Amino acid sequence: MLPADVSETRSALDELDHALLDLIARRRALVGALFVKKRALGLPLVDPMREVELLADRRVYAERQGVPADLAEVIFRAILEDSHTRT
Ligand SMILES: C=C(O[C@@H]1C=C(C(=O)O)C=C[C@H]1O)C(=O)O
Structure with missing residues (x-):
């Protein structure tokens, strides 16, 4: 049995x-x-320049929140890959 505070x-x-x-x-x-x-x-669905800017922005925002920028980049690269599968 785990202590209550661990379960909480x-x-x-x-x-x-x-x-x-x-x-x-x-x-x-x-x-x-x-x-x-x-x-x-009739616009292209994928916008590589926007993605470069987005990743740079998320890295800066992450660091401000005390989240490692590299972690934010891994997460948002995965999210962008998911977006690409939906084009
Ligand atoms: C969302 C957009 O479309 C695409 C998908 C993106 C996303 O999932 O954030 C980012 C850039 C584009 O490749 C956009 O143009 O802003």
């Missing part, structure tokens, strides 16, 4: 991870909506 901390982590996944689902829905708009306008 695990529950808090479960809740937080679910919140992160809720945000990812919201982001995916926004990207889907953006792709619909871009298709209607």
Whole structure:
């Protein structure tokens, strides 16, 4: 049996991870909506320059929050790869 404070901390982590996944689902829905708009306008779905800027921005923002910039880049590269599979 784990001490109560360990179980409570695990529950808090479960809740937080679910919140992160809720945000990812919201982001995916926004990207889907953006792709619909871009298709209607005949714009390229993937924008490499925007992705370079986005990754640089997320690295800076992460560091400000005390999150390693390299971790932020790994996460957002995975997110961008997921966006690419939806084009
Ligand atoms: C979201 C956009 O479209 C694509 C998907 C992106 C994403 O998942 O964040 C970023 C750049 C684009 O390649 C955009 O143009 O801003």
